[in-house]
Amino acid sequence: MIKIMIVDDEPLFREYLRTSIHWADYGFTIVCEAKNGVEALEKAEQYYPDIVLTDINMPHMDGLELSKKLYSLYPDIGVVLITGHSEFEYARKAVKIGVSDYILKPFEKEELILTLLKFKDTIQKAHELKAYDKEKKDLILNGILSHLLHQDDIFKEDEIDRELERLGIKMHTKHFLVASIELDDMQDDYEEQKQVVWRFAVTNILNEIIEVDGNHISFIDYNNMIISIIEFKTLEAEKKFNIEGYNRLKSHVNKLLNFGITIGIGNIYIGYKGLKKSYLESMNALNAKYTMGINQVIFYRELPQENKDFGFYTAETNENILSYLREYHLEKTTDILHMLFSHIDKNKVSSDYTKVLHMGLISLLLSFITQSGKEIPAILGKNFSPYTELEALPTIKQQQEWIIHLYTQTITYLLKHKTTRSWLIAKKAKEYIDTQFSNSSLTVEKIAKAQFINQTYLRSMFKKEMGMTVSEYMTYVRMKESKTLLRQGIYKLSDITERVGYNDSSYFSKSFKKYYGITPSQYEKMNQ
Secondary structure, eight states: OEEEEEEOSOHHHHHHHHHSSOGGGGTEEEEEEESSHHHHHHHHHHHOOSEEEEESOOSSSOHHHHHHHHHHHOTTOEEEEEEOGGGHHHHHHHHHTTOOEEEESSOOHHHHHHHHHHTHHHHHHHHHHHHHHHHHHHHHHHHHHHHHHHSOOOSOHHHHHHHHHHTTOOOSSOEEEEEEEEESSOTTTSOHHHHHHHHHHHHHHHHHHOOOSEEEEEEEOTTSOEEEEEEESSHHHHHHOOTTHHHHHHHHHHHHTSSOEEEEEOOOEEHHHHHHHHHHHHHHHHHTHHHHOSSSEEEGGGSOGGGGSOOOOOHHHHHHHHHHHHTTOHHHHHHHHHHHHHHHHHTTOOHHHHHHHHHHHHHHHHHHHHHTTOOHHHHHOTTOOHHHHHHHOOSHHHHHHHHHHHHHHHHHHHHHTTTSHHHHHHHHHHHHHHHHTTOTTOOHHHHHHHTTSOHHHHHHHHHHHHSSOHHHHHHHHHHHHHHHHHHHTOSOHHHHHHHTTOSOHHHHHHHHHHHHSSOHHHHHHHTO
């Protein structure tokens, strides 16, 4: 809806404008009224109207002066002057200084509607452009932050500062605190689309509640965690910051949305390397919920010391496990698990924290089963209770053997049931994509035609069997291959673009950054 503000010192005329037209039928809504220019400026700051309908002659500040001030504060606003015959020349001069249009009293309401409809499309296009620009900026910002949190430093701090300033974020002290937030017990109760909605709802409440003198940036990262980053403007602001805001967030979510969240909070550190350290601590604290319980705020500084000394395995490890699960490749899956267990043993991780890591691997498996459209009880047993069963195993070695058994049981079950028609369709489509992904004209329609089936049916069967859409798998294969080519360091960007099925290098770079959080050149530099 296009938002309109009415400004006139005559209450009856304001009422006439408000009630004589069914504004919603034309895509408009009256958001506020004002009786003079001074009040109109206050209302404009509060309601941000798209169009202002204003009289010329008003006390305190006339319509022309109001127009000048509105344009200086809100350049994209549209102003339509409503004037009497005696002010006609005055109105024409007003148009020269930028006023969108004018209407002479008395007028027919159809005349007013036509006047407004003339620049409705322009306003809507401006809205779309702003939304696109914001989405684009958010994407770039999320990519920069993901890089800072998950990758080793390959940029200088001043380069990062410049990129952030370009996005409208100016850093001050670079004293950072990070909180990681996870929705509790959502997997079995809500489908993925609803979970997305809930994450955005929690993020909105987070942004309302957390108050800080400085920067507060929140976003949803690659593994669906809500990340809250605070950068304090001054040392005084750091001292005054009330960390209890996160407790209020938990209470509000419990009360308003009727589910729980667990929040892990790291310590305050200086610089972008400190930002990553605070993030890792927040994730460490968050994962402690498996031993400390869900639906609470957990501070890293309050964890037992033995839980603070273990490094996290990378997101790419999770990605590889999921990849081998989708391929039903038992040997490669168990190889990764053995590698992780060896890492745990080598680092002498405490039994409590080892249990946290074990639960993480079980959660990953359960997530894969659910996303594959399968029932967990059908694969792992009707009374499967991961935490209880893990607790019942007395040694770490037994727990790890049990986890490998769960993965083996899952892959064996899926292999046994893969001869269904839906599996064969998905398998053939997967094989077709694996060999044809370099073809830039590859589409779901072409893949479906190759099997002589309807593309809607293909989409449904592929999602059911593979746990991801056809398009998502195409992107996955192309991105995976592009990383392989970039690591070799011998190909031009244009060559890689063509080899992985893209026509435009710029679009490929944007897609790569959206998928991995960094650009192809940054990834190549990291692997030199």
